[in-house]
Amino acid sequence: ARLAAIDKVAEVGPRAASAAPALLVALRCEQMDVLFETPQVTGIRQTIAQVLEKLGPTAVPDLQKALESENGLVRVGAATALYRIDPQSLRGQALTVLIAALQADAETASDAAPALESVGADASEALPELLRQLGHGDPAVRCQVGHALAGLKGDAITLELQQAMKNATPLQMVGIAYAIAKQNPRSFP
Numbered sequence: 001a002r003l004a005a006i007d008k009v010a011e012v013g014p015r016a017a018s019a020a021p022a023l024l025v026a027l028r029c030e031q032m033d034v035l036f037e038t039p040q041v042t043g044i045r046q047t048i049a050q051v052l053e054k055l056g057p058t059a060v061p062d063l064q065k066a067l068e069s070e071n072g073l074v075r076v077g078a079a080t081a082l083y084r085i086d087p088q089s090l091r092g093q094a095l096t097v098l099i100a101a102l103q104a105d106a107e108t109a110s111d112a113a114p115a116l117e118s119v120g121a122d123a124s125e126a127l128p129e130l131l132r133q134l135g136h137g138d139p140a141v142r143c144q145v146g147h148a149l150a151g152l153k154g155d156a157i158t159l160e161l162q163q164a165m166k167n168a169t170p171l172q173m174v175g176i177a178y179a180i181a182k183q184n185p186r187s188f189p
Contacts, residue, residue: 002026003044010051017058023048024066027077045077045111052081060085067097072108076101080115091122099126102145106138113144117151124152131164134175142175149179158183 009016027048052059066078075097083094101112116123133145158180165176
């Protein structure tokens with residue numbers, strides 16, 4: 001029922017802005033954790049963030065309030081939607097939340113990394129924290145962070161990654177090598 005309702009809200013678009021608080025509660029996904037494996041739940045949360053984006057500027061006040069939520073998953077979903085609604089004026093606010101979320105619990109960090117990946121090169125200020133998180137104890141976080149690093153792209157980022165390789169731990173080296181290879185396979189055989 002929750003998934004069907006999310007789809008219907010997406011169809012209605014900005015006229016469904018009053019659904020924003022319920023969508024933000026759905027980001028918590030407590031009831032779905034029992035039913036699905038984590039990758040599916042993460043996909044549902046990403047879908048919810050996309051639907052929140054479709055609600056447009058009328059949802060911004062609810063999303064900004066959600067940035068203060070005690071639940072990291074809610075903060076990540078709200079920040080992702082805010083960035084997508086207005087990357088020009090909401091970029092700084094969204095990136096601050098997403099970078100901080102990398103330091104939260106593993107599930108929140110695993111959601112923040114793909115959000116940063118979707119931001120792409122515009123999230124370059126997340127590079128230092130992403131590099132630190134390549135040493136995270138949870139392999140799912142390391143995997144997602146590697147993808148996020150690959151999404152940053154750009155010659156300057158590639159050079160920074162190559163420099164970071166010199167002082168990296170073995171776990172960090174794997175993530176950095178993956179990111180460089182994804183960005184430009186010819187530059188890193």
